[in-house]
Amino acid sequence: MNKKSSAQGPGQDAPTHSVPAPQPLSVSLEANVQEISKRIGESSDVVFRHFTNESLSSSPLAFIYIDGLVNSEMVNQTVLQPLMETVVPKIPDITATDAYNLVKDQMLPIGSVKEGKTLESLLGMLFDGYTLILFNGMTTALAADTAGWEKRSINEPTSQGVIRGPKEGFTENLRTGTAMLRRRLKTSDLRIEEYKIGERTQTGVALVYLEGIASAEVLKEIRRRLNAIQTDSILESNYIEEFIQDGGLTPFPTIQNTERPDALAGGILEGQVGIIIDGTPFALLAPSTFFNFFQSSEDYYQRYDISSFLRLIRYSAFFVSMLLPALYIAVTTFHQEMLPTTLLVSLAAQREGVPFPALAEALLMELTFDVLREAGVRMPRTIGPAISIVGALVLGQSAVQAGLVSAAMVIVVSFTAISNFVIPSLAIANSIRLIRFIMMLIAATLGLFGIMSFLMVLLIHMAGLRSFGVPYLSPVAPMTPRYLKDIFIRVPLWDMTIRPKTNLGKETRRQGKHQKPEPAKKLQKPEGENTP
Numbered sequence: 001m002n003k004k005s006s007a008q009g010p011g012q013d014a015p016t017h018s019v020p021a022p023q024p025l026s027v028s029l030e031a032n033v034q035e036i037s038k039r040i041g042e043s044s045d046v047v048f049r050h051f052t053n054e055s056l057s058s059s060p061l062a063f064i065y066i067d068g069l070v071n072s073e074m075v076n077q078t079v080l081q082p083l084m085e086t087v088v089p090k091i092p093d094i095t096a097t098d099a100y101n102l103v104k105d106q107m108l109p110i111g112s113v114k115e116g117k118t119l120e121s122l123l124g125m126l127f128d129g130y131t132l133i134l135f136n137g138m139t140t141a142l143a144a145d146t147a148g149w150e151k152r153s154i155n156e157p158t159s160q161g162v163i164r165g166p167k168e169g170f171t172e173n174l175r176t177g178t179a180m181l182r183r184r185l186k187t188s189d190l191r192i193e194e195y196k197i198g199e200r201t202q203t204g205v206a207l208v209y210l211e212g213i214a215s216a217e218v219l220k221e222i223r224r225r226l227n228a229i230q231t232d233s234i235l236e237s238n239y240i241e242e243f244i245q246d247g248g249l250t251p252f253p254t255i256q257n258t259e260r261p262d263a264l265a266g267g268i269l270e271g272q273v274g275i276i277i278d279g280t281p282f283a284l285l286a287p288s289t290f291f292n293f294f295q296s297s298e299d300y301y302q303r304y305d306i307s308s309f310l311r312l313i314r315y316s317a318f319f320v321s322m323l324l325p326a327l328y329i330a331v332t333t334f335h336q337e338m339l340p341t342t343l344l345v346s347l348a349a350q351r352e353g354v355p356f357p358a359l360a361e362a363l364l365m366e367l368t369f370d371v372l373r374e375a376g377v378r379m380p381r382t383i384g385p386a387i388s389i390v391g392a393l394v395l396g397q398s399a400v401q402a403g404l405v406s407a408a409m410v411i412v413v414s415f416t417a418i419s420n421f422v423i424p425s426l427a428i429a430n431s432i433r434l435i436r437f438i439m440m441l442i443a444a445t446l447g448l449f450g451i452m453s454f455l456m457v458l459l460i461h462m463a464g465l466r467s468f469g470v471p472y473l474s475p476v477a478p479m480t481p482r483y484l485k486d487i488f489i490r491v492p493l494w495d496m497t498i499r500p501k502t503n504l505g506k507e508t509r510r511q512g513k514h515q516k517p518e519p520a521k522k523l524q525k526p527e528g529e530n531t532p
Contacts, residue, residue: 027139032141039119068150184265190209208264222468255284317419321429359443369413496510
């Protein structure tokens, strides 16, 4: 059990559990340097340097930074040279306080300079890329922001590609993520609150939202859950997602994840709250309803009729991916009378030499395809796709020729897998993979009656889910017709004047009325112009 909380946001009260008292700095420079060195463990990447500037102070000074987390050129130009080479007029009887104020106010040509009075605060800034400046005789130290570690350049998102739309995605750097969001939302209403979560990792987490649009109740609940996290590490956004999500034991995700800045900005404009985590390109959006997972950024970058058609295809693919193998098993096992005679004879002829029941066939093919998909992901990028494609073709053809499975089952499993890839959200697609196996087992024992019963249980379960207080099936359940303009289909942008009430804060209208373009009046020819 951790003894202290690692999530503390701006303006938030500390959790009620016990927190060790921070250790203040000593007046002795050597004592402070030794204590920092002891806590870090004399690591080879930590640079300690003592120096003396006689015109500034007769007592020595020290600076500390971590090689690899700082920009070395910035350290040399903004910290070392000003402190070691600058000659100041000799001040008689200069004190440590005078030297401290002189350095802080006049000798550091850098934007961000902070003060630290405890070892814990100084170590936190040291790990964030700051250069510490310690003075003999002072219980306060300075920290200059010289962060400059290596980071990945901005590239196209790998998991959420679009044909038309922005081609840039988040990187693993928190400040780059907030800057990309600021570039899209150039408004003073954008708020960014930062947290440090993880006792050992001290991972930076940014809560981003629009003041006046995001729900105050949702914000309060998200802050409470972030502050309640007690863990030693946060390495990816899923850590945060599992700690704060609703639902408990449910296969359905209640928080979206995206690596697209435009998708995050669009969600924030809808009243959602974004969570950007340092060290991962995947940001979170909450609260999220079931229908949010079927919306793609590209829906708003092309005509509404095409977008509506594609969205209906996604919903159809959802049901196909979840139900097709189960329906095949149920019909071929219990309800053969539902099939046309010609199709029934064809299926019977295919299964004549197959030694396994339909359930065993389906499980064998589904597990084989999942193994091939995982192998394609884990293999080196140059050979992964080739192995997955060749493996699927060779194994499928060989299994049919060997009489282990029927050709119809290969078609069913293949079309099911392709339908699963149509869904834009990987989180909901993975949920369907789990539900599909349960459906197949129920279909093999209870037939269509079992499938319908399980669908009813699943629907009741979804109706009871909440995402930070928002009903998971809203605005369908509870039904709000005026907010259905962007659920199953997308109406033209000029007709979506109201934000969905489920995510709403104070502001309700997103654009003016009567935005529909009117046809231009017939042009009149100038007087005196002859008709050709």
